[in-house]
Amino acid sequence: MSRQSNRATDSKKMNSELFTLTYGALVTQLCKDYENDEEVNKQLDKIKFTSHVVLHRFFQEGCAAGKITNKMGYNIGVRLIEDFLARSSVGRCHDFRETADVIAKVAFKMYLGITPSVTNWSPAGDEFSLILESNPLVDFVELPDNHSNLVYSSLLCGVLRGALEMVQMAVDVRFAQDTLRGDSVTEIRMKFIKRIEENLPAGDE
Amino acid sequence: MADDALFEFLHMEIVAHVYKEQATREDIDKERVTCVSTLELMGFRVGQGLIERFTKDCPTFKEDLDIMKFLCKDLWSTIFRKQIDNLRTNHQGTYVLQDNKFALLTQFSTGKQYLEEAPKYLAFSCGLIRGALSNLGLESVVTAEVSLMPSCKFQVVIQKL
Numbered sequence: 001m002s003r004q005s006n007r008a009t010d011s012k013k014m015n016s017e018l019f020t021l022t023y024g025a026l027v028t029q030l031c032k033d034y035e036n037d038e039e040v041n042k043q044l045d046k047i048k049f050t051s052h053v054v055l056h057r058f059f060q061e062g063c064a065a066g067k068i069t070n071k072m073g074y075n076i077g078v079r080l081i082e083d084f085l086a087r088s089s090v091g092r093c094h095d096f097r098e099t100a101d102v103i104a105k106v107a108f109k110m111y112l113g114i115t116p117s118v119t120n121w122s123p124a125g126d127e128f129s130l131i132l133e134s135n136p137l138v139d140f141v142e143l144p145d146n147h148s149n150l151v152y153s154s155l156l157c158g159v160l161r162g163a164l165e166m167v168q169m170a171v172d173v174r175f176a177q178d179t180l181r182g183d184s185v186t187e188i189r190m191k192f193i194k195r196i197e198e199n200l201p202a203g204d205e
Numbered sequence: 206m207a208d209d210a211l212f213e214f215l216h217m218e219i220v221a222h223v224y225k226e227q228a229t230r231e232d233i234d235k236e237r238v239t240c241v242s243t244l245e246l247m248g249f250r251v252g253q254g255l256i257e258r259f260t261k262d263c264p265t266f267k268e269d270l271d272i273m274k275f276l277c278k279d280l281w282s283t284i285f286r287k288q289i290d291n292l293r294t295n296h297q298g299t300y301v302l303q304d305n306k307f308a309l310l311t312q313f314s315t316g317k318q319y320l321e322e323a324p325k326y327l328a329f330s331c332g333l334i335r336g337a338l339s340n341l342g343l344e345s346v347v348t349a350e351v352s353l354m355p356s357c358k359f360q361v362v363i364q365k366l
Contacts, residue, residue, distance in 0.1 A: 072222060076211075076214045
């Protein structure tokens with residue numbers, strides 16, 4: 001019956017909006033908390049990062065809220081990867097290209113309902129772009145003038161970084177283009193840094 | 206369409222962040238109270254926005270009870286994929302919504318373990334209810350209590366002007 005199927009799609013859409021609205025409330029709260037510069041610098045110093053992660057461009061722009069959502073995204077990513085592997089039955093990826101395809105076609109589709117395209121491969125095959133026509137995180141969002149430097153969706157960068165770290169890949173993830181800042185598409189640039197060696201517990205043969 | 210798991214993970218992170226924040230700032234005394242109110246306020250904003258989108262095409266509700274029923278059935282099943290199990294009222298503005306398997310608590314424990322931590326994870330949802338009711342024209346005070354995980358009760362007291 002058409003009424004019932006309307007309810008089902010509505011329900012999915014509402015869940016998407018729940019996530020979008022919750023994330024929006026979070027970023028608003030962070031921006032409010034970090035309006036004071038002195039406080040910002042104190043808090044930023046306290047956030048620790050693992051040594052092999054390269055600092056992203058937006059850190060230099062000094063956006064505290066972006067840095068924090070990235071860290072939160074990282075924490076989400078390290079857990080999300082297990083959920084993903086349990087639900088998707090995808091095997092080990094053999095190279096970075098395969099990883100890129102899985103991220104775009106399976107992971108993004110499963111969690112955000114969109115399928116970004118994978119393009120702009122670097123000649124060495126260690127860097128690529130994900131082009132998102134639409135970004136569910138920024139539905140209903142506009143950046144006010146005093147926060148035009150905010151990397152709003154940096155949660156996504158953190159999630160990708162955290163998830164890949166759990167499968168032994170150190171990557172650098174950043175936004176190359178952002179529709180919130182006036183670009184026509186959202187472009188996430190991912191660069192492979194190195195393979196993380198698995199640490200076996202001492203005494204294992 | 207964002208997956209349900211994403212909201213649950215994000216919610217966990219938000220709670221963790223708010224508490225970590227307060228721990229690095231001043232008063233340990235004020236700590237618990239401010240954290241809960243921050244979370245509740247965030248839930249309030251989200252609840253307001255969500256109910257607006259959700260009830261865009263619905264006819265106006267005739268009575269408070271209809272609003273509560275809508276909350277228990279439609280809103281709850283959209284957000285938490287199940288309905289409220291039990292709605293009780295004294296017909297004088299107080300409602301108790303009981304969820305026997307609250308989605309945000311199922312991963313904690315079944316029984317009494319981690320009972321003291323539970324309120325942190327209910328604050329956002331209390332705000333959500335309060336925000337939803339607020340945009341439907343009802344001012345309320347919403348509290349939650351847990352005696353046995355993962356079942357919890359939300360008490361809504363409608364404020365008559």
